[in-house]
Amino acid sequence: MRRELLVPKLGLTMTEGTLVEWMVQPGDAFQAGQGIFVVESEKAANEIGADADGVLLEVVAEVGTTLACGSVIGYWDDGAAGEGVVAPAATPAAQAVCAPAAEVLAPAPAALQAGQRVPVTPLARRIAGQRGVELALVTGSGPRGRIRARDVLAVSEAQPHSDAAAPTGNLRAPTPLERTIAQRLTQAKQQIPHFYLSVEAEVSALMRLRQEMNAAQTQQKFTLNHFVLAAVGQALEAMPQVNRVWTDQGILSLGASDVGMAVNTDKGLMVPVLRAVGQQSLGGVARQSAALIARVQAGRLSAAEMQGGAITVSNAGMHDVSYMASIINPGQAMILGVGSVRELFRPDDGGQPVIRREMGMVLSADHRVLDGVTALQFLKRIVQALSQPAGLLVQ
Structure with a gap:
């Protein structure tokens, strides 16, 4: 049966995590207890292990992406009957305590209508706020048009800056830690x-x-x-x-x-x-x-x-x-x-x-x-x- 892989909630204060590594690739089989992916949050990189044997079917989140807790990052098959049906996530084990995030972006339609919300990653939204970039001016390169950090940075670097108002030095986004x-x-x-x-x-x-x-x-x-x-x-x-x-x-x-x-x-x-x-x-x-x-x-x-x-x-x-x-x-x-x-x-x-x-x-x-x-x-x-x-x- 096709099942979801979610960003786990690993602590009471965790609201999002950064995917830092896929330890298996689509098509790879894994065993119970084997590490599937690594998420960085709450001051630590945590290796997330499988609760049961299975096969990784698809990944929908790229390494380096920061996502809200509860976001879907991939799909796997547990070998049970019911192919084609998406079942609630049952692995990794840490997902048993993963509550839905306060805000999970819904899939975006092919063309956004006026007034509709632009899908954007949390990191991209923060960078846009720091650099004064209007998200409506950014074209997303992610799945279903989602705006990612590199999209915001590209627009920011292309914008004209006033030498009198711009501070000196190099600006970078903080790491998750x-x-x-x-x-x-x-x-x-x-x-x-x-x-x-x-x-x-x-x-x-x-x-x-x-x-x-x-x-x-x-x-x-x-x-x-x-x-x-x-x-x-x-x-x-x-x-x-x-x-x-x-x-x-x-x-x-x-x-x-x-x-x-x-x-x-x-x-x-x-x-x-x-x-x-x-x-x-x-x-x-x-x-x-x-x-x-x-x-x-x-x-x-x-x-x-x-x-x-x-x-x-x-x-x-x-x-x-x-x-x-x-x-x-x-x-x-x-x-x-x-x-x-x-x-x-x-x-x-x-x-x-x-x-x-x-x-x-x-x-x-x-x-x-x-x-x-x-x-x-x-x-x-x-x-x-x-x-x-x-x-x-x-x-």
Whole structure:
């Protein structure tokens, strides 16, 4: 039976996806679980696998096209009786949670009448808005006359521009990932009432302990970030009242001490989430961290691996910064910005100058979920754990 392939909805905030690869071609047979195509959205490229054996019949979406969730991108045959009938999509598995998009373009007639809507891809519509191109002046080159991004760019480049009004530099459309990050951070900054707490952690003992641990063995090397992640996880276990997030339905208390970890890539900032950090050994935290970073670098991180947790750790210490006040990751309630370790003199109990190693940290918190006193108590637990790091080795 002929069935539809749809752009899947892979997360609550996903409204569209970009088709980045067809892994099979028309006429190719595939087996259940085999990858059929790859869709990029919500900060990740997701390989979509088949739910059942079948044959790819036709593709109707080109690689590089951005489409609304629920759009048809191809057809396949499941081998069942009923040839010629189009059945609802049943594969890939991710399509089981794919709700229809708010707006799916209908097939365009051969000739558009005056006042009719021009079929246009979401990316082409955005570029047209950025460049001031009237869509009515654009001839679409896509299926059924649909206007694509390259059609808008061609018209834009052919239009006369005023040297006095045109800004200098090169304009390009943002990538799907850049657009997603911009939308999510703008939403977070506008809708989440942030407040900020800054402290310094004295990490001389931590630096010595890390050096001794790394010198004692070669299989597992520990970074400062491993200790910070472990300290945050233990603080969540000790104060479950801060392990909660704001939702449209109410305040959700989380059961596990999951912690997000900001990872910088050439495509933008990715935030995989470590699971049950407060219940793991320091070695377990380091191994889970390394595995997630490897998946990020390989471009194999799934949407599920970036969901959950009430807090993210964003460590910029390697970039010579004293403090960093970060924007809360949407869906969470806190983010801890970690700065560089600084050497400076502080007076001891007798008033004599003593050199210290201090690491500046800023906790950004959601005031809908946390008050200042509770957030400060949580932050102080993290500082104490980093200042007396032997406790991080006890599990």
